[in-house]
Amino acid sequence: MKIVVCIKQVPDTAEVKLDPKTNTLIRDGVPSIINHDDKAGLETALRIREEKGGTVTVVCMGPPQADVALREALAMGADEAYLLSAREFGGSDTYATATIIAAALKKIGFDLVITGRQAIDGDTAQVGPQIAEQLGVPQVTYAESVKVDGDSVIVKRQFEDRAHVLRVKLPCLITALTELAEPRYMNVGGIVDAYAKQVKIIDFESLRNSLNPDWIGIKGSPTNVVQSFTKQAKAAGTVMKDLTADQAVAAIMDKLIARHLI
Amino acid sequence: MNKDIFVIVEQRAGHIQKVSYELIGEATKLAADLGEKVVAVLLGSNIASQAQALINYGAAKVLVVDNPVLEHYTTEPYAKAIYYIIKKFSPNIVLYGASSIGRDVAPRVAGRVHTGLTADCTGLAIDPETKLLMMTRPAFGGNIMATIVCRNYRPQMATVRPGVMAMPVKTISNKGEIINVDAGLSMADMNVEIMEVVESEQKVVDITEAKILVSGGRGVGGAEGYEPLRELAEELGGEVSSSRIGVDSGWIEKSRQVGQTGKTVRPNLYIACGISGAIQHLAGMEDSEFIIAINKDETCPMMKLADLGIVGDLKKIVPKLTKAIDVYRAAQKEL
């Protein structure tokens, strides 16, 4: 069984801070990590391989620096790695990104595709389903558990208030939640092996026959960012005293309702 | 020519979700700016009776796709139905709730239609010059906001976070068109098999994942002092946490400790009850979205940090607050 896992290298947004003087993001020195949801997907793929055999291929679309994310995936135990990187891919929104990745996946071949539900920088959760649409395969998002059963996968799909246990025939695409699997660490020797392997680069030329240049990059992105700004810095709060308990409750309720917390 | 604002209504087990009404309310404002209409799209099985509710909240028209294959949500039948509607009716804008369903079907539809989709919007507006939909959303883990447009493709689509847009006014005398649409669906459209529907059981939440925390400190006074906090937390759908003193004194378990030697939390709401705010505690929660402090001491550091500081007795205020929320919720359910 050939499992292909799509991963994204993202800045660790938990470490991103605002510069209080300029009110802009401090991106320098923020470590890059494999997106949490994607890593859980990779761990799931590795466990499926341990149980049922097959191969685990990792694919990452990104700039050359994303190489280290692929090495990490190899050091965790993936069999092979592809980096989708080209000038022509830059500036792609989720639609254009999915177009490129789908074209690469068709070339690489797959039985099961696993992506993360969403990346912690973009937070859109769109790329997985858009890849599935372009590949013409069924999708199951918000996967809480995954099991391979013959020519199908059995996936527990999480909703807000319930879950569906679904059987889906391969080939299909699953988007993973972080809670799907606790990822393993890299192996010390695995890191040595990872750098002995070759990360295969897929650029625009290698996909020329299957990619319409009008549908990738900035040109191919249906959506564009017109403005980005930081949220307001935290304003000083209000202190209320000499209130009765009922008055205090009313003041709190006002805030809770206004902020849609209840 | 693409016209009108379509709201894809989310229903679960036949109940229309609140976010759909919020979207109709928001769509009404946008439609006014555009001189266009709001159309609700209702998908489900034996669902047609729910259509009037959508008109009551402001939809001018409801398109109903009623088919047994839509009884439980699965991607393909819903995507097919929405795609059919978009192709047939050519809306200008399509809005979805950014729920686990919305975030599953909207991108699939965007891919099929080949148009732009903006996720998790917290703000929508019509640009007065270009008449484009301006979609504002958080990125970078919420550290930054971005405004996005879809210039050359139609419809312009967005998913919107529940609880962000205001609920519109309900007017039961509203009139509107209800149209049944045959989207050509059949059971064969389902490409997954639902083996089981599992109702939710309560899972133990890690306090770092809780969106609301009711936290107790020295002022709580003892293990039993956390009980009213627990009730408030349950009412709010949140979790109880504690400063170090509660843990050290054996009043509550260590896993609930917030602070430098405990856990760091960033919930949407942090209610600090009887916590003075030693620096080691603040370090663990100062990035919370909204902080309410209840404390007898008006000069304590937590009061200075809080967005809303109440000088008072938590033992009196907390139980009353729980009751007030309960009453409010019951009133809301009557909708």
Place this chain on the structure above:
Amino acid sequence: MDFKLDKVHQLQQQLFRTFAETEIKPLAKDMDETEKYDLNLLKKLQKYGFLGIPYAKEYGGCGSDTLAYTLCMEEVSKIDASTGITISVHTSLACSCLNNFGTEEQKQKFLRPLVDGSKIGCFGLTEPGAGSDVQGAQTVAVEDGDDYVITGSKIFTTNSGFADTIILFALTDRTVPAAKGLTAFIVDRNMPGVEVGDNIQRMGIRAASNCIVSYDNVRVPKSRILGQLNKGFKIAMGALDCGRIGIAAQSVGIAQGALNEAIKYAKERKQFGKKIVAFQNTQFNIADLQTKIDAARLMTWRATIAEDNHERFSPLAAMAKLFASDVANQVTRYAVQMMGGYGYCREYPVERMMRDAKITEIYEGTSEVMKIVIAGSMKLK
């Protein structure tokens, strides 16, 4: 000469750092207080290859190098020096003897399970009456047919509480000085006559297993002699040279870990109207100590690279250990002082780090012995 780490070592360092922060940090305090090493943690170390770093893949090791091992030692010791010594004794003392002096058969049989994460090794050299004076050893091995029968006792054997394999040094020729009559044996902890005592109560690295092991007529086949008969002293000394690099790295880790904690505290603690890190006195002290830590680190790396290049590294290792162990003690003492009353509380890690630091000037060759080694290499007489 490039002092930057290459990509492989960078990624390894990231692994060691993440693992230490996530897996070891939550356990460090309790392990110290209960004086017990967490065996689940040990299994994780084994699983991810932390116990076979510089050994070849053909024996089941990671196929990496001493530099990777040194990076590991520093990163784990920043968080927990007891984990550091557990890894170090296993890797630098037990495994290195087998790797450098074992026959092919011995390596496949005894080295493999140690480096592939199945078993733990330890090193029985020091005796109640023979510490710095190794030659005062009294454990004897008497020939008896195809076996040797070993009697005696060793003290301060790290890892002995849970180890499987012991590299044991005993006198096979009592007519000559120990340097000429010591032999190395590969002993299984579960052999009849091997008895491991309780964990010795110590000032620091309390979580590490460290016991008296007594040998009461332990019968060991001749096939388990490591290297040649009566040539064990050289093996022991060679192992200690490797071990000293490990201890130097451990010292650097303890020092850097303590300084990091102190800096974190200084950035938040306010006295006299400002954060204490704003006082120049604090900044100068931090600068001074970071300089020393950097020097210690580079000395350790220099010895490491010499070992990886198969150059003579014994005096380099001694210098690194001598210097780094002193720095570790200086820095931890300052960290407690700077954190004041809180630094003295067991809630914060620096008091443990200060207690842990002391041993680095003592074991695997005291600082005094390091000076003997260094002076001896300088042709002073």
